[in-house]
Amino acid sequence: MPSSRPFAKWIEENQDKLVDRLAESVAIPSVSGDASYRPEVHRMGGWLADTLTGLGVSVKSVPLGKQNLDGQEIDLPPVLLGEYGSDPKKKTILVYGHYDVQPALKSDGWNTEPFSLSEDKETGRFYGRGSSDDKGPILGWLNVIEAHTKTNTEMPVNLKMVFEGMEESGSDGLEELVVAESKKFLSNVDAVCISDNYWLGTTSPCITYGLRGLAYFQVSISGPGADLHSGVFGGMVHEPMTDLFAVFSKLVTPSGEILVPGIADKVAPLTAEEKARYEVIDITVADFESAAGGKVTLSDDKATTLMGRMRYPSLSIHGVEGAFSAAGAKTVIPASVRGKFSIRLVPDLTPQDVNELVTKYLNDEFAKLGSKNTFKVEMLSGGMPWVASIDHWNYKAGTKATETVYSKTPDFTREGGSIPITLTFADALGKSVMLLPMGRGDDGAHSINEKLDRSNFIQGSILLGEYLTEVANFAE
Numbered sequence: 001m002p003s004s005r006p007f008a009k010w011i012e013e014n015q016d017k018l019v020d021r022l023a024e025s026v027a028i029p030s031v032s033g034d035a036s037y038r039p040e041v042h043r044m045g046g047w048l049a050d051t052l053t054g055l056g057v058s059v060k061s062v063p064l065g066k067q068n069l070d071g072q073e074i075d076l077p078p079v080l081l082g083e084y085g086s087d088p089k090k091k092t093i094l095v096y097g098h099y100d101v102q103p104a105l106k107s108d109g110w111n112t113e114p115f116s117l118s119e120d121k122e123t124g125r126f127y128g129r130g131s132s133d134d135k136g137p138i139l140g141w142l143n144v145i146e147a148h149t150k151t152n153t154e155m156p157v158n159l160k161m162v163f164e165g166m167e168e169s170g171s172d173g174l175e176e177l178v179v180a181e182s183k184k185f186l187s188n189v190d191a192v193c194i195s196d197n198y199w200l201g202t203t204s205p206c207i208t209y210g211l212r213g214l215a216y217f218q219v220s221i222s223g224p225g226a227d228l229h230s231g232v233f234g235g236m237v238h239e240p241m242t243d244l245f246a247v248f249s250k251l252v253t254p255s256g257e258i259l260v261p262g263i264a265d266k267v268a269p270l271t272a273e274e275k276a277r278y279e280v281i282d283i284t285v286a287d288f289e290s291a292a293g294g295k296v297t298l299s300d301d302k303a304t305t306l307m308g309r310m311r312y313p314s315l316s317i318h319g320v321e322g323a324f325s326a327a328g329a330k331t332v333i334p335a336s337v338r339g340k341f342s343i344r345l346v347p348d349l350t351p352q353d354v355n356e357l358v359t360k361y362l363n364d365e366f367a368k369l370g371s372k373n374t375f376k377v378e379m380l381s382g383g384m385p386w387v388a389s390i391d392h393w394n395y396k397a398g399t400k401a402t403e404t405v406y407s408k409t410p411d412f413t414r415e416g417g418s419i420p421i422t423l424t425f426a427d428a429l430g431k432s433v434m435l436l437p438m439g440r441g442d443d444g445a446h447s448i449n450e451k452l453d454r455s456n457f458i459q460g461s462i463l464l465g466e467y468l469t470e471v472a473n474f475a476e
């Protein structure tokens with residue numbers, strides 16, 4: 001039976017007002033990966049701090065210093081440390097989210113303006129960058145606080161909040177802050193809940209106990225002093241783009257096999273017991289095809305497809321900076337190109353191991369080309385993989401809450417994406433961390449036309465409140 005608590009009823013009845021707040025947040029283009037948008041990330045941090053304060057949360061905005069991005073020295077966005085309630089008789093739950101987003105331009109292929117939340121009334125879907133990743137879930141926590149206040153219902157737990165503005169760009173500075181605060185602001189946290197991922201499909205809710213890590217690389221190749229005419233210089237000079245394609249062709253096969261020696265050897269072996277966990281997950285290969293928008297899965301077997309995303313590393317090539325990419329037929333030899341790729345990491349791979357393996361391998365492969373161009377490999381950011389035990393009361397509370405709200409037992413999943421700070425929370429605080437997603441597998445996070453279903457925003461907010469209520473029922 002769905003939640004009948006007063007706070008849940010209030011959320012249902014006030015949903016349009018809550019959607020307006022989501023629209024306000026989506027309208028701030030807080031893109032962390034582009035220096036020109038940095039003032040907007042700060043504006044978003046300010047908006048969130050003011051909104052939290054208005055709901056009675058005590059908020060400290062912690063500056064993290066500077067970073068060098070696109071050749072500019074700019075301020076990192078602040079981390080917001082929030083506190084709501086400090087009753088020593090109650091448990092204290094730390095919630096985490098990020099208020100930055102991935103880049104989005106209408107010209108990328110969006111059907112609507114990415115930074116203006118627009119509702120498709122027929123499907124009940126809200127389109128806008130950050131709607132699902134991760135502004136909707138952050139606002140879910142705010143909805144819970146407001147609903148308790150407005151219904152004069154006591155909050156079942158004390159809440160601590162860590163909201164950052166750099167998650168989509170490597171979470172610079174956050175690890176040091178969390179470690180430092182683990183003995184201070186975060187010292188009395190009993191468990192951690194993160195809502196920053198998605199159901200696997202579109203109908204079954206899930207709880208997530210693992211994340212892949214990430215090692216993000218940039219390969220820079222340059223030679224000529226300026227872009228050259230390919231008719232004048234083609235056939236006479238070493239071309240940076242040709243070298244880049246030659247090197248990139250050595251990274252991964254079209255069927256997804258990573259060619260960097262040593263990576264596969266470090267992956268923890270699969271046990272029969274673990275394999276069985278993938279067999280029972282409520283999803284089909286057709287569901288993944290539908291979320292991907294094409295029949296493009298590497299395997300037709302469900303467990304293999306799931307393991308490809310959850311428990312094996314993957315290597316993706318993202319783009320080339322400096323390449324000709326417009327319409328038309330410009331006959332240019334780019335003077336300098338920077339290719340980007342990343343590897344998703346699983347236990348027992350670390351970013352440091354992978355950096356060493358990739359750097360040595362690519363330098364060797366470039367040397368084989370005999371090119372006179374200059375070549376540089378850098379790891380731009382790295383984050384560790386994380387896997388947790390699901391036997392903790394934190395997971396029992398999440399399970400019970402999901403059963404109440406969705407009348408279904410959740411699937412237990414590992415997420416293919418990365419949230420770099422998760423392992424730091426687990427290690428520095430020594431507490432259980434659980435991921436409780438709000439959105440669906442077809443939300444299109446990081447893609448064009450990112451969306452959040454109205455029902456996921458509303459029932460997902462109620463889920464977060466139910467979870468907090470259940471937490472209060474479990475003895476340590």
Ligand SMILES: C[C@H](N)C(=O)N[C@@H](Cc1c[nH]cn1)C(=O)O
Nearest residue numbers: 133167168169170196417418419
């Ligand atoms: C799962 C989470 N919502 C997410 O999207 N994380 C990003 C993190 C990232 C991006 N660049 C570096 N880290 C992801 O998994 O891509």
Ligand SMILES: [Zn+2]
Nearest residue numbers: 098133134196
């Ligand atoms: Zn996210």
Ligand SMILES: [Zn+2]
Nearest residue numbers: 133168445446
């Ligand atoms: Zn993201």
